[in-house]
Amino acid sequence: MTENTQDNTGKFVAVCKRECETCAMIVPVLRQIADHEIHLTVYTQDDPDFPEGLSDVLDDTGLEHSWRLDIETVPTLIRFENNREAGRVAGWDRQQWRRLTGIPDLGEDLPAFRPGCGAKNAEPGMAEILAVRHGDLRLSSRRISAGAAEDEIETCYARGWTDGLPVVPPTELRVVRMLGGTIRRPDEVIARTPPNLIACTVEKAAINAVMAGCKPEYLPVVLAAVEAACQDEFCLHGLLATTYFSGPVVLVNGPVRRAVGMNSGVNVFGQGNRANAAIGRALQLIIRNVGGGRPGEIDRATFGTPGKYGFCFAEDEENSPWEPFSVERGFAEDTSTVSLFAGGEVQGVFDQQSRDPESLCRTFAACLRAVVHPKIPMSADAVLAVSPEHGRVFSQAGWTKADVKAKLHQLLQLPGRDLVRGAGGIAEGVPEDFIDADLPKFRPGGLDIVFAGGPAGMFSAILGGWVATGAGGSQSVTREIKS
Amino acid sequence: MKDQIFLLDPTAEQAPAVRARPARPGSFEGLCVGILDISKARGDVFLDEIERQLHDRGIATRRYKKPTFAKIAPPELRQQIAAECGAVIEALAD
Numbered sequence: 001m002t003e004n005t006q007d008n009t010g011k012f013v014a015v016c017k018r019e020c021e022t023c024a025m026i027v028p029v030l031r032q033i034a035d036h037e038i039h040l041t042v043y044t045q046d047d048p049d050f051p052e053g054l055s056d057v058l059d060d061t062g063l064e065h066s067w068r069l070d071i072e073t074v075p076t077l078i079r080f081e082n083n084r085e086a087g088r089v090a091g092w093d094r095q096q097w098r099r100l101t102g103i104p105d106l107g108e109d110l111p112a113f114r115p116g117c118g119a120k121n122a123e124p125g126m127a128e129i130l131a132v133r134h135g136d137l138r139l140s141s142r143r144i145s146a147g148a149a150e151d152e153i154e155t156c157y158a159r160g161w162t163d164g165l166p167v168v169p170p171t172e173l174r175v176v177r178m179l180g181g182t183i184r185r186p187d188e189v190i191a192r193t194p195p196n197l198i199a200c201t202v203e204k205a206a207i208n209a210v211m212a213g214c215k216p217e218y219l220p221v222v223l224a225a226v227e228a229a230c231q232d233e234f235c236l237h238g239l240l241a242t243t244y245f246s247g248p249v250v251l252v253n254g255p256v257r258r259a260v261g262m263n264s265g266v267n268v269f270g271q272g273n274r275a276n277a278a279i280g281r282a283l284q285l286i287i288r289n290v291g292g293g294r295p296g297e298i299d300r301a302t303f304g305t306p307g308k309y310g311f312c313f314a315e316d317e318e319n320s321p322w323e324p325f326s327v328e329r330g331f332a333e334d335t336s337t338v339s340l341f342a343g344g345e346v347q348g349v350f351d352q353q354s355r356d357p358e359s360l361c362r363t364f365a366a367c368l369r370a371v372v373h374p375k376i377p378m379s380a381d382a383v384l385a386v387s388p389e390h391g392r393v394f395s396q397a398g399w400t401k402a403d404v405k406a407k408l409h410q411l412l413q414l415p416g417r418d419l420v421r422g423a424g425g426i427a428e429g430v431p432e433d434f435i436d437a438d439l440p441k442f443r444p445g446g447l448d449i450v451f452a453g454g455p456a457g458m459f460s461a462i463l464g465g466w467v468a469t470g471a472g473g474s475q476s477v478t479r480e481i482k483s
Numbered sequence: 484m485k486d487q488i489f490l491l492d493p494t495a496e497q498a499p500a501v502r503a504r505p506a507r508p509g510s511f512e513g514l515c516v517g518i519l520d521i522s523k524a525r526g527d528v529f530l531d532e533i534e535r536q537l538h539d540r541g542i543a544t545r546r547y548k549k550p551t552f553a554k555i556a557p558p559e560l561r562q563q564i565a566a567e568c569g570a571v572i573e574a575l576a577d
Contacts, residue, residue: 142492142500152488159502161493170491198495207493289493 091116167211181216191230193291212282253326254336266454280310320451321395342474365411381465387453514569
């Protein structure tokens with residue numbers, strides 16, 4: 001800066017607005033600069049007649065120039081040399097203005113310093129509007145017109161884009177704002193989405209995230225969920241096509257839970273939290289719209305579940321007596337992750353009497369045995385969501401999560417004679433060959449435990465899994481959430 | 484009146500941008516055909532002739548009438564036609 005102090009041959013641009021008191025105060029300064037035969041162009045953000053008494057005042061009420069100049073504060077004075085910016089001052093700082101202009105007595109009668117005001121182009125939401133209007137961000141998705149008299153929410157219905165509930169119409173402005181939630185490029189392919197194995201770009205995910213009701217800050221979670229759901233081991237195509245109830249269930253761990261305000265407590269699987277609802281729904285809309293997975297077409301569920309509108313929740317890591325699920329999966333505690341399970345039938349576990357871990361584990365085992373069918377082992381995985389009141393029973397006794405899992409594994413060795421077809425007067429069951437065997441209810445690694453739920457209620461919950469599990473079906477997947 | 488709104492297509496864009504019309508029935512076999520008079524002058528003349536020709540071919544019809552051509556059909560009428568017919572013919576012009 002110093003070497004330019006006496007060089008006043010450059011061109012200057014000032015940006016100001018009438019409603020800013022500092023701008024009004026420095027009008028004589030602008031005239032003083034112009035009087036020095038310095039080329040000064042003034043852009044005015046709110047009133048084309050302001051400031052008076054200057055020859056080169058340009059109307060920038062549309063804010064294009066302010067946006068291109070990346071103005072944050074008015075007044076801002078910028079010096080250009082050879083069409084390149086050579087320095088700028090924001091607000092009124094007499095020393096700096098003198099240095100930039102090379103005019104030693106500039107603003108002699110004014111106070112030495114006055115902060116400026118926020119520029120109009122920097123008002124909340126304005127940057128994206130101006131980026132859509134003037135920027136070079138080019139989104140590649142097809143534009144679908146909705147007539148002037150048409151309700152654009154109905155347009156989305158008519159196009160078959162919704163899950164039955166209204167969606168937020170994905171205008172370009174909303175999508176650009178959504179894309180502000182990630183540093184990833186709009187054209188980056190995040191996954192090939194079943195069933196049609198369509199390349200899902202960040203842009204397509206963002207459009208569906210808008211429709212689902214996401215805030216931009218949820219987008220990284222949505223992107224990670226799509227990536228996880230589209231891993232081969234998760235077997236999304238089969239999960240989508242099944243006649244069974246299941247759909248993808250999203251568990252979120254790590255700092256992002258609190259950052260975006262996810263629910264891990266009261267009514268954790270229920271309605272009412274925007275992040276839980278919108279992130280889960282965004283994944284389902286991407287499967288529907290990008291992948292082409294629609295009910296009655298490739299989705300052949302006999303019943304489905306309400307969770308197929310979207311099923312996403314956070315683990316209550318703060319109150320858990322155990323390590324977070326993501327840590328169990330090998331991630332650091334300060335790493336945010338999504339984990340995808342295939343399932344989602346919520347089965348309640350009621351036990352208000354057990355005060356010791358042995359008894360409570362027997363309750364869990366009795367209820368877990370009923371997953372899919374009490375006589376069918378190793379058919380589906382399950383997630384046991386332990387509530388705070390049940391978790392306390394284990395923490396007071398010093399039981400780790402591994403202790404609970406080991407006990408449940410022991411209690412869920414089922415005698416073949418109780419499971420074979422015809423046993424108990426029930427035709428369903430395992431083949432007669434297993435009559436003398438003990439069979440585990442869950443395959444190794446097929447039972448996961450998470451901690452969630454409201455503080456009151458001696459209940460836990462079982463999320464029953466899909467009836468195709470392990471290498472031949474779906475395996476849960478955990479992925480890091482990146483920005 | 485608001486400006487025309489453009490939405491970004493959330494799909495894989497494998498279907499045409501212009502929304503496809505519902506598929507037309509391949510034949511009238513077993514269908515009841517609704518004859519909808521929109522209450523425009525002389526529309527009934529045209530519809531009477533259509534209906535006569537359908538009857539000549541052994542095709543069942545049901546007759547409906549909108550209260551006024553100036554407004555879209557009331558929901559009850561639309562639901563009734565959808566429930567009772569496999570196709571509907573209406574006369575638009577004077």
